[in-house]
Amino acid sequence: MTQTLAIIKPDAVAGGKAGSILAHVEAAGFTVRALRMTRLSVPQAEAFYAVHRGRPFYGSLCRFMTSGPCIPMVLARADAVGQLRRVIGATDPAEAAPGTVRRLYAESKERNAIHASDSDENAEREIAFFFSQAERTELWE
Ligand code: CMP
Numbered sequence: 001m002t003q004t005l006a007i008i009k010p011d012a013v014a015g016g017k018a019g020s021i022l023a024h025v026e027a028a029g030f031t032v033r034a035l036r037m038t039r040l041s042v043p044q045a046e047a048f049y050a051v052h053r054g055r056p057f058y059g060s061l062c063r064f065m066t067s068g069p070c071i072p073m074v075l076a077r078a079d080a081v082g083q084l085r086r087v088i089g090a091t092d093p094a095e096a097a098p099g100t101v102r103r104l105y106a107e108s109k110e111r112n113a114i115h116a117s118d119s120d121e122n123a124e125r126e127i128a129f130f131f132s133q134a135e136r137t138e139l140w141e
Pocket of ligand 1: 052057061091109110111112114115116
């Protein structure tokens with residue numbers, strides 16, 4: 001078992017897609033280990049996406065991610081990072097494979113329904129960004 005961080009983004013929450021996306025990832029073999037609804041502040045969004053600072057879409061991305069509630073969650077299964085990226089599809093829904101979360105539910109390259117960690121190292125950092133050790137383990141250990 002390994003873990004990754006997913007965020008159902010504000011476009012998908014506002015569009016009433018959160019339940020369908022959660023069902024999709026559970027059907028793909030993931031177990032939800034922690035989950036909450038929150039609304040990111042601007043400093044939180046800027047910190048979470050600090051790796052993209054300087055990219056042309058950074059300001060717009062941070063505005064979008066603070067535009068409404070989102071649902072961060074810790075998902076577990078074997079090869080969680082790689083498998084979740086396969087299940088969600090390419091960043092741009094127009095390029096995402098049929099049947100992937102982004103192909104089914106995303107609006108655009110920015111408003112793309114779901115975030116997923118891109119490496120085990122980033123998964124660790126991103127999980128810790130949203131969830132304390134106690135929140136991640138109290139139900140499971
Ligand atoms: P995510 O997986 O959350 O990681 C970074 C986010 O930046 C990405 O999903 C998109 O929401 C957004 N993003 C990446 N590239 C672009 C782009 N070229 N134009 C607009 N938004 C982008």
